[in-house]
Amino acid sequence: MEIEYFLETLDREGRLLAAAAEEAGVDAKVATCPGWQVRDLVRHTGMVHRWATAFVAEGYTSYHPDGGLPDLDGDELMDWFRQGHRRLVDTLTGASPDVECWSFLPAPSPLAFWARRQAHETTVHRVDAESALGGEPTPVVADFAVDGIDELLRGFHARSRSKVRVEEPRVLRVRATDTGAVWTVRLSTQPPVSGRDEGGDADCELAGPAARIYLALWNRMPFPGATGDASLAALWREKSGITWS
Incomplete structure (x- = not known):
């Protein structure tokens, strides 16, 4: 962009x-x-x-x-x-x-x-x-949401500060169903490694329209769809927050 x-x-x-x-x-x-x-x-x-x-x-x-x-x-x-x-x-x-x-x-x-x-x-x-007003927010443009997902996964969570880690290697898939964009997030004891690809089998997939996935990954709304190991979706909710410091 x-x-x-x-x-x-x-x-x-x-x-x-x-x-x-x-x-x-x-x-x-x-x-x-x-x-x-x-x-x-x-x-x-x-x-x-x-x-x-x-x-x-x-x-x-x-x-x-x-x-x-x-x-x-x-x-x-x-x-x-x-x-x-x-x-x-x-x-x-x-x-x-x-x-x-x-x-x-x-x-x-x-x-x-x-x-x-x-x-x-x-x-x-x-x-x-x-x-704070209630109701549905003004829609986020899908392509912009895809860029935001990319920034979050391949930017913020590629840093050493990311707390999204697991003891045994796992794979999280993120799929924007309306744009076709896909990310494979490889989890380990190190910061997540994310790529824009299918990347083989995944333990959990988070899928939905790009705008909803974008806001869900920023913990602003529930994931529109999650299949596979629900503990990885819960891990994201618990550990992924970006805080000001």
């Missing part, structure tokens, strides 16, 4: 997030993030937006800590969120394609990394904001 596509997605998803958060109200509970209210979600996402902006705008070439959560609420919090989201979109849009800065997953360039990562970050949290 092109950087421009990710930027368009980031722009749209941030605006949808703000609209849903405003409609739900900052006191509303976020169904997909137990223990959070909308204000927690908005503070977190706005902080991440500013953190990401700083790497590109300031050209930090090594890890730089975030600026912390704001002591804001209500309308002031929503204004702060919208300002930070706008600056992120504008910074990435105006950045040189060969900008040099820190990133933490493989990508064609730092700019490609940050555009992709923030598009997915904002989309998942937009779903969180809409969960």
